[in-house]
Amino acid sequence: MMLTRHPANPLLRPDPLKRWEALNVFNCAVVQHQGLFHMHYRAQGVDYVSHIGYALSPDGIHWNKLEQPVLSPVHDYEARGVEDPRVTYLADEGCFVMAYTAYSPLGIKPCLAISENLVTWQRLGCVLPGEDNKDHVLFPRKIRGRYAMFHRRPPNIWIAYSDDLVHWSNHQVVMEPRPEGQGWDEKRVGGGGVPIETPEGWLVIYHAYDRHHVYRLSAALLDLEDPAKVIHRPAGFIFEPTEPWEIKGDVPNVVFSCANPLVGEEVWVYYGGADRVVGLATAKLAELLEFAKSG
Structure with missing residues (x-):
């Protein structure tokens, strides 16, 4: 199967009149509240430093942006951007x-x-110090009494658990790239948006790229009480x-999602x-x- 692009795409574009977002806007989180x-x-x-902007919408299609970012680099470890x-x-x-x-x-x-209001944010700091790591996302509820979070130690998707959101332990590999030459996800895999809880398991949208550095998305199902256990992972992608604006841009051949909210009976995948x-x-x-159960 393939996801269906919305006819209003692209929904959000850079604003050349705002210095902090004049070049690129991409890789967004979206929640309904x-x-x-x-x-x-x-x-x-223009300086290529990343900030995090905020926009509001009544329908998830038409967006109104705040004039200033809600999160900008403050600490030395954020000097080149918050992403x-x-x-x-x-x-x-x-x-x-x-x-x-x-x-x-x-x-x-x-x-x-x-945050309690989605605009003002209290930093908890780096939660996995001493290593290069990214593509982390928190599960929407505790699992066996602990917070759960995906993260990526290249080239794999990992999961870790915490009692306080600051100290993380019990790290386990969830998903690895397929063997070299055996698919679209042969180089690296990484998490997408917030996992969706269903009776079938945790539905996760994840990204991967191949030797040609083409990014694609797919879906998998994980066990509800042990998300390190992959129940189904199809070989294909979704x-x-x-589109020209997905093939040509600041980094070519990329569709990259950080958000997949459930809207009614549909999954809406927002992507850069x-x-x-x-x-x-x-x-x-x-x-x-x-689709997920087909693998």
Whole structure:
């Protein structure tokens, strides 16, 4: 199967009048809350430093941006940017957790921040110190009494657990690239948006790339109480760059998703196209589950 692109694509474009987002807007988080869609997007200006902007929408299609970013580099470990937000709502705590990547000469660091209003964020700092790591995203509920989070130690998707969102342990590999020469996901795999809980298991949208550095998306099902256990992982993919703005941009041949909210009976996959703009592609939840169970 393939996701269906929305006819309004691309939904979000750079604003040449704003220095901090004049070049690229991409790789966004999207959550529905109190009847509105809330987007946090990665933006780059003329200096290529990444900030995280915020936009609001009544329908998930038409967006109004704040004039200034809601998260910008502050610390040395963020000197070159704060990137690729993924936002999880923790219903039991009544708060939002943003997983974002800090980039600097010190490396690539996975960080977390907490908010109650989606605009002001309290940083928790780097949560996996001492290593280059990214593509982390928090599960929407505790598993066996602990917070759970995907992360990536190249080239694999890992999972870790925590009691306090700061100290993480029990690291396990969830998914590895397929053997060289055996598919679209032969080089690296990484997590996408917030895992979707279904009776069939955790539905996860993930990305991968091959030797030609083409990024694609696929879906897999993981065990509800042991997400390190992959129940189904089809060999195929559900989305690849075909539009001109997905093939040509700041980084060519990229569709990269940090958000896949469930909207009614559909999964809405927001994605960055060639690291330049934001697009949307959708599928019925039932169809995605059927695809995932085929592997």
